[in-house]
Amino acid sequence: MVATFEPKTNYKVVGTRPIRHDGYDKVTGRAIYGGDMKLPGLIWGVCVRSPHAHANIKSIDTSAAEAMEGVFAVITGADMPKAESKLVDLGEGNINFKWASNKLMADTKVLYKGHPVAAIAAVDRYTAEEAARLVVVEYDVLPSVTNVVDALKDDAPILLDDLVGDDLGEDVHNTNMAAHVRHEFGDVEDAMSSAAHTIEREYNMQMVHQGYIEPHNATATWDEEDRIKVWTSTQGAFPARTQIAGILQVNVSQVKVTPLEIGGGFGGKIPVYFEPLAALLSKKSGRPVKMVMERTAIFETTGPTPGARMIIKLGADADGKLTAATADIWFEAGANPGAFIGPAAMCVYAPYEIANTRIDGWDVLVNKPKVAPYRAPGSPQVAFAMESAIDELCEKAGWDSMKFRVDNASKEGTRRGDGVLFSKIGMEEVLEAAQQSAHWTSPIGDAPEGKKRGRGIANGYWFNIGLKSSANLSVNADGTVQLTEGSTDIGGSRVAMAMHVAEVLGLTAHDVRPTVGDTESVGYTDVTGGSRTTYATGYACWIAANNLVEVLKDRVAVLWDINKDDVDFNDGVFSSKAEAEKTIGFKELAGKLDDLGGPANSTGSVDLESAGDGFGMHIADIEIDIETGKTDVIRYTAIQDVGTAIHPSYVEGQLQGGSVQGIGWALNEEYFMTDTGTMANSSFLDYRMPTSLDLPLIETVLVEVPNPLHPYGVRGVGETPICPPIPAIANAIQDALGKRLYNTPMNAGSILEALK
Amino acid sequence: MTTNSPSKVHVTTTINGQQHELLVPGYMSLLDTLRELIGLTGTKEGCLDGNCGACTVTVDGRIVDSCLVLGAEVNGKTVETIEGMATPEGLHPLQQAFLEEAALQCGICTPGFLVAAKGLLDNEPSPSEGRIRHWLAGNLCRCTGYDKIVRAVQKASS
Numbered sequence: 001m002v003a004t005f006e007p008k009t010n011y012k013v014v015g016t017r018p019i020r021h022d023g024y025d026k027v028t029g030r031a032i033y034g035g036d037m038k039l040p041g042l043i044w045g046v047c048v049r050s051p052h053a054h055a056n057i058k059s060i061d062t063s064a065a066e067a068m069e070g071v072f073a074v075i076t077g078a079d080m081p082k083a084e085s086k087l088v089d090l091g092e093g094n095i096n097f098k099w100a101s102n103k104l105m106a107d108t109k110v111l112y113k114g115h116p117v118a119a120i121a122a123v124d125r126y127t128a129e130e131a132a133r134l135v136v137v138e139y140d141v142l143p144s145v146t147n148v149v150d151a152l153k154d155d156a157p158i159l160l161d162d163l164v165g166d167d168l169g170e171d172v173h174n175t176n177m178a179a180h181v182r183h184e185f186g187d188v189e190d191a192m193s194s195a196a197h198t199i200e201r202e203y204n205m206q207m208v209h210q211g212y213i214e215p216h217n218a219t220a221t222w223d224e225e226d227r228i229k230v231w232t233s234t235q236g237a238f239p240a241r242t243q244i245a246g247i248l249q250v251n252v253s254q255v256k257v258t259p260l261e262i263g264g265g266f267g268g269k270i271p272v273y274f275e276p277l278a279a280l281l282s283k284k285s286g287r288p289v290k291m292v293m294e295r296t297a298i299f300e301t302t303g304p305t306p307g308a309r310m311i312i313k314l315g316a317d318a319d320g321k322l323t324a325a326t327a328d329i330w331f332e333a334g335a336n337p338g339a340f341i342g343p344a345a346m347c348v349y350a351p352y353e354i355a356n357t358r359i360d361g362w363d364v365l366v367n368k369p370k371v372a373p374y375r376a377p378g379s380p381q382v383a384f385a386m387e388s389a390i391d392e393l394c395e396k397a398g399w400d401s402m403k404f405r406v407d408n409a410s411k412e413g414t415r416r417g418d419g420v421l422f423s424k425i426g427m428e429e430v431l432e433a434a435q436q437s438a439h440w441t442s443p444i445g446d447a448p449e450g451k452k453r454g455r456g457i458a459n460g461y462w463f464n465i466g467l468k469s470s471a472n473l474s475v476n477a478d479g480t481v482q483l484t485e486g487s488t489d490i491g492g493s494r495v496a497m498a499m500h501v502a503e504v505l506g507l508t509a510h511d512v513r514p515t516v517g518d519t520e521s522v523g524y525t526d527v528t529g530g531s532r533t534t535y536a537t538g539y540a541c542w543i544a545a546n547n548l549v550e551v552l553k554d555r556v557a558v559l560w561d562i563n564k565d566d567v568d569f570n571d572g573v574f575s576s577k578a579e580a581e582k583t584i585g586f587k588e589l590a591g592k593l594d595d596l597g598g599p600a601n602s603t604g605s606v607d608l609e610s611a612g613d614g615f616g617m618h619i620a621d622i623e624i625d626i627e628t629g630k631t632d633v634i635r636y637t638a639i640q641d642v643g644t645a646i647h648p649s650y651v652e653g654q655l656q657g658g659s660v661q662g663i664g665w666a667l668n669e670e671y672f673m674t675d676t677g678t679m680a681n682s683s684f685l686d687y688r689m690p691t692s693l694d695l696p697l698i699e700t701v702l703v704e705v706p707n708p709l710h711p712y713g714v715r716g717v718g719e720t721p722i723c724p725p726i727p728a729i730a731n732a733i734q735d736a737l738g739k740r741l742y743n744t745p746m747n748a749g750s751i752l753e754a755l756k
Numbered sequence: 757m758t759t760n761s762p763s764k765v766h767v768t769t770t771i772n773g774q775q776h777e778l779l780v781p782g783y784m785s786l787l788d789t790l791r792e793l794i795g796l797t798g799t800k801e802g803c804l805d806g807n808c809g810a811c812t813v814t815v816d817g818r819i820v821d822s823c824l825v826l827g828a829e830v831n832g833k834t835v836e837t838i839e840g841m842a843t844p845e846g847l848h849p850l851q852q853a854f855l856e857e858a859a860l861q862c863g864i865c866t867p868g869f870l871v872a873a874k875g876l877l878d879n880e881p882s883p884s885e886g887r888i889r890h891w892l893a894g895n896l897c898r899c900t901g902y903d904k905i906v907r908a909v910q911k912a913s914s
Contacts, residue, residue: 017858019855019856020855020858022863023854023855023860023863024847024855026860026863026866027847027851027854027855027860027863027866027867027870028798028838028839028841028842028847028851029796029797029798029799029837029838029839029841029867030798030839031863032797033797033800033864035797035800035801036791036797038795124792125788126781126783126784210898211896211898212862212864212898213800213802213803213808213810213862213864213865213896213897213898214800214802214810214862214864215801215802261862261863261864262862263800263862263863263864263865264861264862264864264898264899265862266898292801294804295802295803295804295805295807295808490861490862491861491862491899492858492860492861647858649857649858649904650858650861652858652903652904653858653861653899653900653901653903653904656900656901656903656904657861657898657899657900657901658901659901660900660901660902661898661901683803683805683807684802684803684805684807684808684896685805685807689896689898690901690902691892691893691894691896691902692888692889692892692893692895692897692902692905692906693889693890693892693893695889695901695902695903697885697903697906697907698901698903
């Protein structure tokens with residue numbers, strides 16, 4: 001039975017903007033991030049990496065490195081425990097321990113450029129890097145594949161000899177196709193053939209990277225009782241523990257993960273990279289080992305989001321009602337399976353009600369880094385294809401694309417492309433707010449000479465997830481409350497958790513001191529990802545706070561010598577139901593607890609099946625320089641149903657940050673691969689994410705349709721905003737130039753090519 | 757350092773008002789000198805190639821990426837880092853504005869942005885939005901989309 005809640009509006013703490021508790025340490029440089037970790041006797045680890053994208057390892061000679069002064073330990077694939085082939089759900093995507101282990105350290109074959117073949121621990125980083133150059137590896141270089149079309153050809157080089165592909169339930173051998181899934185509803189062929197208007201287009205996208213500024217890192221000790229302690233920057237201490245234990249083939253209770261401050265992740269810090277290697281180097285050296293990844297390796301070997309090939313076909317009747325849709329989606333998984341075709345299928349049609357739909361998705365191996373979740377993994381890709389196709393269908397039929405989106409909007413009861421029926425959602429409210437926004441109701445203005453302006457709109461969707469979270473509370477004698485919760489804080493979530501507790505207890509946000517717990521100080525909590533953190537961990541905090549009220553009612557009953565059932569609690573004040581004048585405030589009671597039974601503590605935990613869907617629409621105004629092809633975003637607005645905004649500043653921040661990542665993806669960012677599988681732009685300079693100079697202020701409209709599945713109506717907000725920007729900009733380019741681009745990035749070269 | 761490392765350089769430098777006398781390996785960056793030798797880990801590593809600005813400090817009042825400067829180069833110079841920005845009396849107005857405007861999410865780029873923004877406001881107390889965006893273009897932030905950072909710098913300017 002899923003609990004539901006009536007919407008409320010009379011909050012005291014929810015909806016305010018207190019300063020985040022952890023902010024003071026972060027603006028003064030005192031906050032300790034993963035890379036700042038120090039331990040007595042600490043030594044440094046580095047990886048030796050493959051220069052080839054695909055090769056058999058003929059031999060590895062580590063003797064010179066081992067003999068170098070200052071070197072403590074060297075490991076290779078031979079030192080990796082043989083992890084079992086077991087699929088584990090990490091909340092946002094699965095991992096298989098066998099593939100995950102192979103990704104961290106090559107066995108007999110390298111599968112992507114930068115694939116580690118050995119790791120070295122030495123007295124300091126410079127010495128370790130020096131020693132890494134002494135490792136001699138002989139390779140037998142193999143042909144590589146870097147896109148889905150080549151990878152699926154009959155004569156394609158095969159990455160994993162023992163991969164058994166799943167083609168709609170049939171086993172396939174000797175293949176790069178890990179999976180093929182299908183969702184089909186209604187009679188698509190019939191509906192498409194009787195449609196008054198149809199459109200069919202192919203879209204292609206390159207891999208892009210999350211681009212977090214903080215490098216991956218890990219510090220580990222492997223001690224005498226085979227206990228492994230890890231300090232790291234992770235999006236989830238418990239899922240990191242699961243992975244470390246699975247890859248190292250030890251029990252989870254042998255691993256303690258302490259999450260330090262994390263400098264961005266966007267999904268990319270859900271998988272572990274260095275943690276198991278640092279632990280193995282510690283075991284071999286007997287010292288604590290720290291590893292910090294260099295930026296080139298971050299691009300070449302960690303979590304890009306899948307590159308994609310997509311074919312969308314839409315059909316509509318003469319009145320402008322969508323009647324049929326098909327989507328064929330090929331995603332690059334990188335060097336082992338798991339390319340988010342599931343989420344792509346869930347998201348592709350979500351903003352629309354369409355009676356007849358088919359989706360086919362393929363998970364395809366290529367000689368590139370294994371993909372990792374990146375903010376709504378799979379959804380921005382299909383949003384680019386679907387929202388571009390919607391606009392082009394409207395252009396072809398002569399329809400207004402905003403009206404078309406309103407007329408076909410999904411609502412409560414609409415069936416999603418994978419068959420799920422929507423509960424209460426806010427797509428229609430978002431479209432209404434978009435049409436009333438200051439941006440939509442203002443003209444775009446005239447372009448200066450030599451430039452052209454265009455406006456584009458697009459919808460975006462992420463389903464959001466629930467899963468497991470835990471929180472502990474304890475009351476201090478001064479009337480404040482300590483909160484320990486399990487979600488690593490990637491963008492201000494601690495303050496939102498404290499606000500959940502403060503609202504229940506009638507305290508201020510700063511009366512509640514939030515701490516992110518390690519894996520031995522709080523209950524199991526899933527990743528900070530899937531837009532679940534404020535929703536699910538906030539929910540756990542709310543339960544813990546209500547449980548604390550019950551504990552304290554017991555104490556009040558003792559104090560007044562009455563029955564607990566006769567104690568009331570409202571706005572931070574306990575009262576007697578029998579004698580209205582008999583009251584005691586939370587803080588006063590806290591000071592008396594020593595005489596009323598001692599410490600007052602509580603816990604809260606959740607395991608939430610559903611979360612409440614997130615819809616948004618973005619409006620992009622752009623200006624294109626006809627001579628250079630450069631596109632500037634001159635005005636940008638993100639409108640989104642956020643349920644209830646607990647701390648509106650950080651909700652706005654999610655919309656703004658997601659929008660800008662999407663803008664970068666649309667206009668500039670890509671893995672530019674050479675023919676031999678090398679990323680040619682593996683630095684921030686060449687990869688060229690948006691800078692402050694590239695952007696206007698990002699306007700936000702928070703639409704609040706309370707989510708009945710959360711006590712305050714919270715919906716996940718973090719991921720939806722990266723979905724609309726790419727098609728919004730594609731649609732704006734079409735509006736400006738009368739030219740439509742079907743591939744990302746839509747950079748200056750593509751614009752000039754289109755203008756030829 | 758290992759015994760076979762290249763010769764070390766005797767460096768006398770003033771960091772956040774305090775004089776330090778150091779033996780710095782010739783190859784060691786100012787970033788590692790601050791973080792590893794002195795323990796000032798507020799200055800962050802992001803890319804080690806001068807492209808992200810997370811390691812921004814000032815040397816004799818000039819903004820530099822400390823990953824591109826050798827520790828040996830600050831001999832006789834004055835270095836200011838994020839740890840020197842607040843005083844016992846309280847936060848610098850920029851730090852306060854970053855908190856109030858929610859101008860940080862993960863916070864890893866924040867020390868670099870604050871040091872860079874202070875460099876701007878020290879010389880130009882009332883910069884335009886465009887000037888702020890131009891000045892801060894050497895500092896990457898992936899979380900905020902820069903909106904709230906720009907607003908915070910505007911708030912802290914007179």
